Amino acid sequence: MKLIVPIKQVPETSNVKMDPETGTMVRSGVEQIINPLDLYAIEAAIRLKEKFGGEIITLTMGPPSADKALREAIAMGCDRGILLSHKDFAGADTWSTSYVLAKAIEKIGDYDVIFCGERATDGDTGQVGPGIASWLKIPFLTYVSGIDQTNQETMTVERNVEAGYQILKIQKPCLFTVVKEINFPRLPTLKGKKKARDIEIPTWTPQNIDVDPENLGLNGSPTRVVKISKPKVSREGEKLMPESDQEIEDSVGKLIEYFEKLEII
Amino acid sequence: MEYENVWILGEQNNDEIDVVSFELLKRGRELADKLNVDLIALMPGYGLESEQLEELIHYGADKVISVDHKMLSDFLVDPHINVVTSLVNKYKPEIVIASATTTGRSVAPAVAINCHAGLTADCTGLDIDDETGNLIQTRPAIGGNILATIKTPNHRPQMATVRPHSNQPLTPDNNRTGEIIREKVEGELLKTRIKQVDFKPIDEEGGNIQDAEIVVAGGKGCSKEENFEMIEKLAELLDGAVGASREAVDLGWISYPHQVGLSGKTVSPKLYVAAGISGAVQHLAGIKTAENIVTINNDPEAQIFSVADFSIQADMFQILPLLIEKLEKRKQSKAQN
Structure with missing residues (x-):
């Protein structure tokens, strides 16, 4: 089976610092990592390969330094990586990003399943996976939480929706975006790390793939970010700081009064 | 002008219209009033009664486009995307807003690719630019650390998803009236490469x-x-x-x-x-x-x-x-x- 995992390199945002003056992110010293939700897609591909054999190709679009993310994916168990990097790709929104990734996947060709993360933790749109499938005109499912069966022609998977789990049978080739529930991603092995260090990662530019230059980068993107600001989330609330047992007791009494005021008890 | 009106993408939940549809109508109503155009609810589904479709009008829609077919009863991705794509191409709405549900988050990105539209995910604020009439979309990004304001200056429709339950619906007005357009769909549009074999409800x-x-x-x-x-x-x-x-x-x-x-x-x-x-x-x-x-x-x-x-x-x-x-x-x- 030929499995494809498009990934994204993102800033490690769990401890992100914002510049209070400009409202922009402080980028210096922020580590670049594989989008944490992509790890589940990589793991899903590795498990499928372990069962049926084949090859896993990971690809990313980004600056030359994004090759680090591809090497991390290879250290986990992907076979090879492709970096899509060129100034003409820069500034792409999800429409243009999914176009370029789809064109690269078309060039790889002859694939069975494409696994994507549910969304990236920086842009947080979840639009690129469905976008790639739409460009490739293949069926896709979002929020896939389990893989039940894989046959020659079809796969049966679970899809986590608001009211429960749809069990769906989908024709291959197809694309999935997967959620955390699907698996527990493995850590890179020593052997994997060695392979990742030594492997050559080709860089593809617009010349390598059959793309319409009109659809690339910022110019090819229908959407434009026109302003960045700092969100305001603050309320003026009552705050109690009880210390003694009596104060603790009183604060609980006040909390119950608060519940009564809301008419919930 | 070629592209006109504001659309919301309605969703069905079992035999009912999902509340997210009514929530979207409130957002849509504000935009349509600013632009002085119609607010239209596109309602793909199966087996909804006329009285149910009229609720969409009570909650703020001027018109409803209903597409009723058995293939649209479960969410099988393909038929929904095909139907919405074909109707967007036919009617050319200026703005399409969908809920950021598992359904909306699947349909909207695919329709955006098919129609060469700009799509902004998970908007917390939607407004109209007084000068250009463009949709102004605000959304949190980078883990909620920033708010980005996004526009789609040159492409139509302008598409956005909105977090479900991020606003209340309007109070329904049972005296509001409006047209219900029934669109017939058949053939290729209803083909699916995905079948539902079972459904397990969550506890x-x-x-x-x-x-x-x-x-x-x-x-x-x-x-x-x-x-x-x-x-x-x-x-x-x-x-x-x-x-x-x-x-x-x-x-x-x-x-x-x-x-x-x-x-x-x-x-x-x-x-x-x-x-x-x-x-x-x-x-x-x-x-x-x-x-x-x-x-x-x-x-x-x-x-x-x-x-x-x-x-x-x-x-x-x-x-x-x-x-x-x-x-x-x-x-x-x-x-x-």
């Missing part, structure tokens, strides 16, 4: 935090799985649902459907109680629309205090058992009276 108590009036959530401060039972007990006493921070889910104390926040669910209950949750921006992004927030946390630096309406800065292991005890006594004495 009630965990699955419904988005619809719950009261949510009691626990975080890392619970220290271990056994202590999470206090959260569950308090939720039970308040007739609420159980929520959790990402840390609590990652530690395996509770399952993912309970996770509140940017990578979990957005909730807008009447009351949100956060115990032992420090309030990372990602978590705060998921509770911003809660009406009232109560927090119990012993870390004076915890960010959650900045969004709370009522806070107790103390050890949750001192507060919660006492609170539970008092609420239980109250319940018993009420039962006796």
Whole structure:
């Protein structure tokens, strides 16, 4: 089976610092990592390969330094990586990003399943996976939480929706975006790390793939970010700081009064 | 002008119109009024009665485009996308807004590719630029650390998804009238490469935090799985649902459907109680629309205090058992009276 995992390199945002003056992110010293939700897609591909054999190709679009993310994916168990990097790709929104990734996947060709993360933790749109499938005109499912069966022609998977789990049978080739529930991603092995260090990662530019230059980068993107600001989330609330047992007791009494005021008890 | 009117993408849930459709109508109404155009609800589904479709008009739509077919009863991705794409191409709406549900998040990106439209995910604010008439879309990004304002200057339609339950619907006006257009679809559009073979509903108590009036959530401060039972007990006493921070889910104390926040669910209950949750921006992004927030946390630096309406800065292991005890006594004495 030929499995494809498009990934994204993102800033490690769990401890992100914002510049209070400009409202922009402080980028210096922020580590670049594989989008944490992509790890589940990589793991899903590795498990499928372990069962049926084949090859896993990971690809990313980004600056030359994004090759680090591809090497991390290879250290986990992907076979090879492709970096899509060129100034003409820069500034792409999800429409243009999914176009370029789809064109690269078309060039790889002859694939069975494409696994994507549910969304990236920086842009947080979840639009690129469905976008790639739409460009490739293949069926896709979002929020896939389990893989039940894989046959020659079809796969049966679970899809986590608001009211429960749809069990769906989908024709291959197809694309999935997967959620955390699907698996527990493995850590890179020593052997994997060695392979990742030594492997050559080709860089593809617009010349390598059959793309319409009109659809690339910022110019090819229908959407434009026109302003960045700092969100305001603050309320003026009552705050109690009880210390003694009596104060603790009183604060609980006040909390119950608060519940009564809301008419919930 | 070629592209005109504001559309919302309605959703069906079993035999009913999903409430997210009515929520979208409120957002759509504001935009349509500013642009002085019609608000149209596109309603793909199966077996909805005329009276149900009229509800969309009562909630703010000027017209409804109904597409009724058995192939649209379960969400099978392909037919929904094909139907919406073909109708967008036929009617050319200027703006299309969808809910950021699992359905909307699947349909909207595909339609955006098919129609060469700009799409902005998870908008918290939608407005119209007075000068250009362009849609102004505001959304949080980078873990809720920034708010980005996004426009789609040269492509139509301008598409956006909006977080479900991030606003209330308008009060329905039963005197409003409007046209219901019934679109017939057939053949290629209804073909699907995906079939539903089964459906497993989620156990009630965990699955419904988005619809719950009261949510009691626990975080890392619970220290271990056994202590999470206090959260569950308090939720039970308040007739609420159980929520959790990402840390609590990652530690395996509770399952993912309970996770509140940017990578979990957005909730807008009447009351949100956060115990032992420090309030990372990602978590705060998921509770911003809660009406009232109560927090119990012993870390004076915890960010959650900045969004709370009522806070107790103390050890949750001192507060919660006492609170539970008092609420239980109250319940018993009420039962006796």
